[in-house]
Amino acid sequence: MKIVKKREVEVVNGEADSFGNDFLGLLLKAFHDSDEKNKLSLEDLVGECKTFYFAGHETVNSLLSWTVFVLAIHGDWQEKARREVIQIFGNQNPHPEGIGKLKTMTMIINETLRLYSPLTSIVRQVGREVQLGKLVLPANVDLLVPNMALHRDPHLWGDDVHLFKPERFAEGISGATKFNAAAFFPFGLGPRSCVGMTFATTETKIALSMILQCYKFTLSPAYVHSPMTILTLRPQHGIQIILESLHKDA
Numbered sequence: 001m002k003i004v005k006k007r008e009v010e011v012v013n014g015e016a017d018s019f020g021n022d023f024l025g026l027l028l029k030a031f032h033d034s035d036e037k038n039k040l041s042l043e044d045l046v047g048e049c050k051t052f053y054f055a056g057h058e059t060v061n062s063l064l065s066w067t068v069f070v071l072a073i074h075g076d077w078q079e080k081a082r083r084e085v086i087q088i089f090g091n092q093n094p095h096p097e098g099i100g101k102l103k104t105m106t107m108i109i110n111e112t113l114r115l116y117s118p119l120t121s122i123v124r125q126v127g128r129e130v131q132l133g134k135l136v137l138p139a140n141v142d143l144l145v146p147n148m149a150l151h152r153d154p155h156l157w158g159d160d161v162h163l164f165k166p167e168r169f170a171e172g173i174s175g176a177t178k179f180n181a182a183a184f185f186p187f188g189l190g191p192r193s194c195v196g197m198t199f200a201t202t203e204t205k206i207a208l209s210m211i212l213q214c215y216k217f218t219l220s221p222a223y224v225h226s227p228m229t230i231l232t233l234r235p236q237h238g239i240q241i242i243l244e245s246l247h248k249d250a
């Protein structure tokens, strides 16, 4: 609420002519809408902030952790990703034009999302009775759709389904899934799918690029593999990584 109040005071004092052109600014504009029908309530303003904070923070945290984990084990892919990052950004900070060119990194992120989806299932409620194959689903039944089970189904992905092979995604998601949308949906499906998808992958690419520019990393022998779901998919005992600085003076 401190940030909200600060922006409101700036507008009232004439120090700013809008609440800001970011997402919070849009929420504040709706909160102050003079039209009662469009106005956002205080409860909704706070609710939206909480949703975006949780939905945006824990999930990307999970994706970045598991990506570092797989690259710590697969040194060859770590090296390929680093070569690409250095070729595109050198040692400069990642920039928007370069982010779109990170092909190898996109393949690595998709393969990590397949094996370690931050959200392992999505939920839906049946609106009205519907026939689904041989099943009749009554209205109001809650459904849990486990994307993780489909991401690791050998009928869809082959006998090497449990192996980390980013080359599956060399021809993009449609190539990897042979246009079967139900084979890969880490961000959900349909009109209620994740609104933060592009933001999430961009954020992950920026962070990963900066890590790869500075460090080589391997998995510590102390690591114990035990992924578990507490809302998001987490490493139960953390991920212990050994970092080696690439800049000897650092």
Ligand code: HEM
Binding pocket: 051, 052, 055, 056, 057, 059, 060, 063, 117, 118, 119, 121, 122, 123, 186, 187, 188, 189, 190, 191, 192, 193, 194, 195, 196, 197, 199, 200, 201
């Ligand atoms: C790797 C990161 C992320 C993953 C794997 C992820 C995954 C998902 C999934 C599976 C859903 C449910 C979709 C459905 O029911 O079909 C969802 C919904 C949502 N996500 Fe994400 N998400 C991520 C990052 C983010 C970020 C960064 C934001 C915001 C900045 C965000 C905001 C939301 C919101 C607001 C919803 C609810 C959408 C709705 O119900 O209309 N997510 N996300």
